Amino acid sequence: MENAILSNQTYFDDVTQLIGNTPLLKLNNMFKEQEVFAKLEYYNPTFSIKDRAAFYMVKKAIEKKQVQKGHTIIAATSGNTGLGLCLASNYFGLNYLCVTFDSVPNEKISLLKAFGATVVICDSEAESDEEGGYVWVAEKLNEKIENSYLIDQFTDINNPLVHYMDTGHEIWRQMNGEIDYYFSTIGTGGTITGVGRYLKKMNPNIKVIGVEPEGGIYRKVFKNQKYNFDTHLINSISDCFISPNTDFEVIDDIIGVSDNASFNMCYRALQNESLCIGTSSGCVLRGIEEYINKYDIGKNKRIVTIFPDMGLKYINTLYDLDFLESNNINIDKSKKDDNLKKYITQDFAKYKVKVAEEKWD
Ligand SMILES: Cc1ncc(COP(=O)(O)O)c(C=O)c1O
Incomplete structure (x- = not known):
């Protein structure tokens, strides 16, 4: 490139x-x-790294006339490829239908929607490539939607x-x-x-x-x-x-x-x-x-x-204490200097100043 x-x-x-x-x-x-x-x-x-593959796969599909301006690209993705495809579809004037699943972090889903993608959310309990799974659903939608092109990142060379x-x-x-x-x-x-x-x-x-x-x-x-x-x-x-x-x-x-x-x-x-x-x-x-x-x-x-x-x-998974706790993830907090907290004394209380609460305190 x-x-x-x-x-x-x-x-x-x-x-x-x-x-x-x-x-x-x-x-x-x-x-x-x-x-x-x-x-x-x-x-x-x-x-994410996925901008590279997403953009290149769409570019090649356009060069081969498999898809053209105004058409719809469809892809099964856990989010990052989807965001790269948003960029590619904006750039080439395509519609984009993103098929993903319900355990993908909300931050990614919100971004996909903000980018203008139509986002379809599948059941993460279903095997990806079997009935109801996100890969299967993407294939079915591709059969149904006119002028659509399925980007298959799992097989596209x-x-x-x-x-x-x-x-x-x-x-x-x-x-x-x-x-x-x-x-x-x-x-x-x-x-x-x-x-x-x-x-x-x-x-x-x-x-x-x-x-x-x-x-x-x-x-x-x-x-x-x-x-x-x-x-x-x-x-x-x-x-x-x-x-x-x-x-x-x-x-x-x-x-x-x-x-x-x-x-x-x-x-x-x-x-x-x-x-x-x-x-x-x-x-x-x-x-x-x-x-x-x-x-x-x-x-x-x-x-x-x-x-x-x-x-x-x-932010709502890796850096969310409730998420970590409910998934039995124990983060080692040894680097934290708890001594600093003692400086936030009663004197500050009248200003409504306090140390941010942490679940693991
Ligand atoms: C966050 C993240 N890590 C790793 C990978 C794996 O990359 P690859 O699909 O090239 O194996 C991906 C692919 O989507 C990804 O989004």
């Missing part, structure tokens, strides 16, 4: 030029023996392709080619497949490690073991089916991480690196930590990962 920053422009001609070329940050405080770098994909216009051409290439360039490990979560598999393929083409010795919630099935399938899907709290990754866009050939290993550890990692990233990351970023970061602790990989390895989206999308 044409990259405005690389061509030294002083301003961007349109919002699509803000897609990609995201910053890569070294995490200096959390990892001492290894060099860990995170690509901050919330710098994309709708604050343009999804991994854009990560091969852009994301993988950017990482290689930003790391000067000096990479030992690439860690990634797996949703559609577009990212791990595209980036993994590119990095391995450039240097076959780079290890590609997938990270998923404990309830996920990818690591069991990868190891040819029996599996059972268990629900989990990490958004947008590890659904109950294997996405055809996941190429196991590029993956060296897949590990599982608990919801509790992933959520705690988000708080640690906030307090130690000042990074407000989403749940899948917490999951992959925790995966790196567990992998390093479990395997003797030696010191000073250069490890790169991607933070797909930002924590502000999860």
Whole structure:
């Protein structure tokens, strides 16, 4: 994709030029023996990595005349692809029908509606690709709606392709080619497949490690073991089916991480690196930590990962104490300095000044 920053422009001609070329940050405080770098994909216009694939899939469909101005695109998504498709449909003058499910955080649903999408919410208890599930409903709606085009991020090869051409290439360039490990979560598999393929083409010795919630099935399938899907709290990754866009050939290993550890990692990233990351970023970061602790990989390895989206999308879940409590997530509060509270004494009471209440006090 044409990259405005690389061509030294002083301003961007349109919002699509803000897609990609995201910053890569070294995490200096959390990892001492290894060099860990995170690509901050919330710098994309709708604050997630999905702007890349969403825009590219629509662009290609238009080029192939599968869809044109005034037509409707339909997609099954857990939200982030939906937001990227809002951007693409605004840009190309399309209508957009977003099919999602009831456990997607309200913040994302509100944003989708504000963007102008028609949002259909399905039952999250239904298996995604079976009757009533969000993938199934999207397919049925596509059969019914005139001049509609189904964007299927699970099978569309343009999804991994854009990560091969852009994301993988950017990482290689930003790391000067000096990479030992690439860690990634797996949703559609577009990212791990595209980036993994590119990095391995450039240097076959780079290890590609997938990270998923404990309830996920990818690591069991990868190891040819029996599996059972268990629900989990990490958004947008590890659904109950294997996405055809996941190429196991590029993956060296897949590990599982608990919801509790992933959520705690988000708080640690906030307090130690000042990074407000989403749940899948917490999951992959925790995966790196567990992998390093479990395997003797030696010191000073250069490890790169991607933070797909930002924590502000999860204010009512990840950062909501009631949500955490009702889902048995225990956040480690050791960093908090409770001594400071003693300064808020009776003297302030007459001004109605008090310390903000916290459930876990
Ligand atoms: C927050 C978040 N993390 C991770 C992923 C996984 O990316 P991929 O679908 O490329 O595997 C997604 C995809 O929607 C996402 O939205």
